[in-house]
Amino acid sequence: xxxxxxxxxGYKLNPEYLEKISYxxxxxxxxxxxxxxxxDKQLVTEEKRFFKDAIMMIEKDExxxxxxxxxxxxxxxxxxxxxxxxxxxxxxxxxxxxxxAADGKVKNSEVNMxxxxxxxxxxxAETTKQVLHWVTEMIRLNNDRNQIIELLKDIKPVFxxx
Numbered sequence: 335x336x337x338x339x340x341x342x343x344g345y346k347l348n349p350e351y352l353e354k355i356s357y358x359x360x361x362x363x364x365x366x367x368x369x370x371x372x373x374d375k376q377l378v379t380e381e382k383r384f385f386k387d388a389i390m391m392i393e394k395d396e397x398x399x400x401x402x403x404x405x406x407x408x409x410x411x412x413x414x415x416x417x418x419x420x421x422x423x424x425x426x427x428x429x430x431x432x433x434x435a436a437d438g439k440v441k442n443s444e445v446n447m448x449x450x451x452x453x454x455x456x457x458x459a460e461t462t463k464q465v466l467h468w469v470t471e472m473i474r475l476n477n478d479r480n481q482i483i484e485l486l487k488d489i490k491p492v493f494x495x496x
């Protein structure tokens with residue numbers, strides 16, 4: 335995994351949080367994750383964990399197969415409006431922002447897909463801009479953190495005795 339994206343790709347859904355979401359909400363979220371993952375027509379290493387998370391949320395084999403085929407063919411799955419689990423819509427949207435950021439880059443195709451999904455969540459376009467601002471700031475901060483970590487490796491320890 336690329337050092338610049340190491341901690342970005344580390345974020346994921348908390349299993350206890352998933353227990354609170356209805357099955358319909360999980361299916362919707364899994365489909366949204368897959369649509370973000372294939373928006374740039376490739377699935378890189380840093381994104382594979384999100385795909386695994388999406389698949390693991392789904393209990394029905396036919397829906398799992400649909401998601402796997404979508405990834406293989408790099409074709410979006412049908413995604414309607416989120417009508418259940420509305421109290422988690424904002425959290426879903428920020429998670430999808432994390433999926434966009436998983437590889438440390440934000441591509442136009444991913445922005446377009448996130449905007450489309452935001453509409454299906456019932457959010458205005460401005461909300462997508464806010465999430466993307468957060469994502470790009472997170473990428474920048476993560477890169478800064480990784481640079482500092484690299485610099486700290488070269489510092490010889492100084493022990494102060496009292």
